[in-house]
Amino acid sequence: MSGHKSKKRKVASESESASNGAVDTSKPSAVFKPTKGRQHTLSLALPGSIIANAATHDQKSALAGQIARACAVFCVDEVVIFDDGQAVTRAPEREGYTAFADPNFFLYHVLSYLETPPHLRKALFPMHPDLKTAGALPSLDMPHHLRSDEWCPYREGVAVRQGRGSEASSRTLLDCGLPQNVYLPTPLEEKTRVTVKLPNERPTSGHDLACEAVSPDAPREEAGYYWGYGIRQASSLSAIFTDCPYDGGYDISVGTSERGVPVQTILDAASEAYVEPTWDHLLIVLGGVAGLEAALAADSDLKGAGVSDPKEVFDRWVNLVPSQGSRTIRTEEAVWISLTAMRPLVEVRNAV
Known part of the structure; x- marks a missing residue:
């Protein structure tokens, strides 16, 4: 008993830690x-076929949560869920449940939910069986997931209702997760998500706030905030490229395979595979259980164009873990490995 008590330590207060010069690790x-x-x-x-390999709903949700966490940690701006033809899909089950019917949509659905700031979820995501355990997944805690007492010149809001009286047709009340009412001086349909710009400094009064609607890219382009990931579905491997939302497409596309060159070569300035830090849109593509070779085999457009080797689709074809000890690397593992391996590429580009 006495031995146990002797191991207890007094937790110093914040002021005591500061006076002692110790680092406060409580925040x-x-x-x-x-x-x-x-x-x-x-x-x-x-x-999305990776979801089909998980046996239970909880495992499927947890898998989506792992992917979302990796995307948040490494500041991924866009996530594309593509159909590699390796999972049978069918019509949704009762009440639209897709975990066992359409793995592509299920992964898209859960990732969309997790990216959305918590104060918007109730309005934008009605009760759905796909999301029955999503609330228990680890928080992404991204910069746009702001607390009510935090101030940022940008926020995500949802249209709650139109203004009242004579203002009904000219402005919209938004829920931006703030204690003040926030109004947009334009009419919006209820439950519309919108990115807004607010004053740089928190107003001293609690009066209603007027805001300006901006592009979802504005926080990143204007101020450099990481503002979560956009997400879309692609019907095939080739559709990743043909449906690209960026003008001019992706500057650099990196396909992953155990048959590729070591990933370190794209970071080595002396290598022919080196990626110069001048790109605007970098794309990393991961395969499922059967690899990107299977995705190519299921893509009629690429096969019709005479593409016989998946490495022909990409600017770089890399092996994430040369001499791997396990026979396979799971896609959810490859997400963390690839984003970690290519982080130096992003950091160099950020510094330019």
């Missing part, structure tokens, strides 16, 4: 701090 220090506007983006594409 997070790794808060995202923007430095300058950023035009370039990082995209990640992976097949």
